Amino acid sequence: MQQSPAQIRHAYTRMRLIREFEERLHVENPKGEIAGFTHLYAGQEAIAVGICENLDERDYIISTHRGHGHCLARGCDPRDMMHEIYGRADGLCKGRGGSMHIADLSKGMLGANGIVGGGQPIALGAAIACALRGDGSVSVSFTGDGASNQGTVFEAMNMAVVLKAPKVFVFEDNGYSEHTGASYGIGGDLKTRTEGFGIPVWEADGFDYFAVYEAARDAIAEARAGRGPVAVLATxxxxxxxxxxxxxxxxxxxxxxxxxxxxxxxxxMRRRVVEAGIFSESDLDAIDAAVIEQIDAAVASAREGPRPGPEIMLQDVYLDY
Ligand SMILES: Cc1ncc(C[n+]2csc(CCOP(=O)(O)OP(=O)(O)O)c2C)c(N)n1
Ligand SMILES: [Mg+2]
Structure with a gap:
């Protein structure tokens, strides 16, 4: 394992944070206090965290409708996200976005998106900005197996190649697009299709944090070096x-x-780090307990948070230049 104990602790904590955040929302959602649709990311934590552990402040990410895991992996505040999901005025987006539209520009998190494939042009724009800045930064787009069939993805792949933009296409194949199996919904296969655009693909077992981390590390190094877009395909x-x-x-x-x-x-991940003698079971249990406390506090304060008034409807609609 090439990562330091501090890095591994950080990654494990983020993965556990996502898991507990989602498990708790699964319990809270039927109580009727959360408006709108909620799509949970539990099960895919190693992908979001394996990718985002390779990023720094220069970089951008774009998420999907299943965005909580990507936001948390990028460092968004779980308390502020929970308030957002409960539609509170002090939520991360002032209660106007809810579960599917969380963004945090201060973290380079350019937004979740209810439009499948809708993040692609935004992530491409950010990748072009990265190329123009020439500082080695990259723009990551998370894309589901279903979304991979959208025209926006094909256009973004082509343009990223043509412009040599440092866009990191992360394809998360979780086996389903809504209720349709990926094996039925995808013509050919994602790897060959992506390579057909001239984009190199790194494949990883999406249940294995270390596999995703290493694939992303190698892929992102290529993009940072100015060799154009890359893709990571994780299942x-x-x-x-x-x-x-x-x-x-x-x-x-x-x-x-x-x-x-x-x-x-x-x-x-627990098994591997304990077997390698990096952490003990009780070290990891202590992390888990602290995360659960954090989520308890976030839910308790979100349930009591202030509701936005109607005046916010017209705020931030237009930008002043
Ligand atoms: C343009 C558009 N078409 C259809 C939908 C309805 N829709 C929402 S999620 C989804 C499936 C997305 O599947 P995938 O990309 O695999 O992501 P997952 O839900 O598995 O994370 C669909 C069809 C939508 N929101 N936007
Ligand atoms: Mg899917």
């Missing part, structure tokens, strides 16, 4: 429905149970 699964409330009749009865028991990314 995992989502533990919950497409949206909260999805009855999931299209999945095998114990499909998720098997993934949780046999492949879970946090379970695998």
């Amino acid at each position: 995992a699964t989502r533990y919950f429905g497409h949206f909260e409330g999805d009855p999931q009749n299209y999945r095998a009865k114990d499909e998720v149970k098997r993934f949780r028991e046999e492949k879970d990314c946090l379970m695998q």
Whole structure:
């Protein structure tokens, strides 16, 4: 393991934070206090964190409709996100975005997006800005297997190659686009398709934090060196429905149970770092307990947070130049 104990602790904490954030939302959502659709990221934590651990302040990311994990991996404040999800005036986007539209420009997090494939042109624009600045920065777009069929993705792939823009295409194949299996919905395969545009692809097991981290490290180094766009293709699964409330009749009865028991990314990471003698089980348990406390506090304060008034509807619609 080439990462320092401090780096591993950081990555593990972020993964656990995402897991607890999502598990808790799964419990809170049916209570009816959260407006709009909620799409949970649990199961895919190793991908968001494996990628974002390779980024620094210069870089940008763009998320999807399943965005909480990407935001947390990029360092967005979980308390402010929880307030946003509860539609509170002191949420990260003043309560106007909710679960699907969280952005935090101070962290280079250019936004989640309810439009599948909608982040592509934004991430490409940011990648062009990175190229023009010439400071080695990169722009990462997270894209689902379903979204990979959108025309915006093809256009962004082509233009990134033509302009040699440092765009990092992260394809997260979680096996489903809503209720449609990826094996049915994708013509050919994602790797060959992406290579057809002239973009090199690094593949990784999306349940394995270290595999994703290493693939992303090598891919991002190419983009930072000015050799144009790169792609990371990672496979995992989502533990919950497409949206909260999805009855999931299209999945095998114990499909998720098997993934949780046999492949879970946090379970695998714990096993590896304990076996390598980097941390003990009780070190990791202490991290878990602190994360749970943090989430408890975030939910408690979000439930009591102030509601925005109607006056915010007209704020920030136009920018002053
Ligand atoms: C342009 C557009 N088409 C369709 C939808 C409806 N929709 C929302 S999520 C989704 C599936 C996306 O699947 P994938 O990209 O694999 O992401 P995942 O949900 O698996 O994370 C669809 C079709 C949408 N929001 N926007
Ligand atoms: Mg999918």
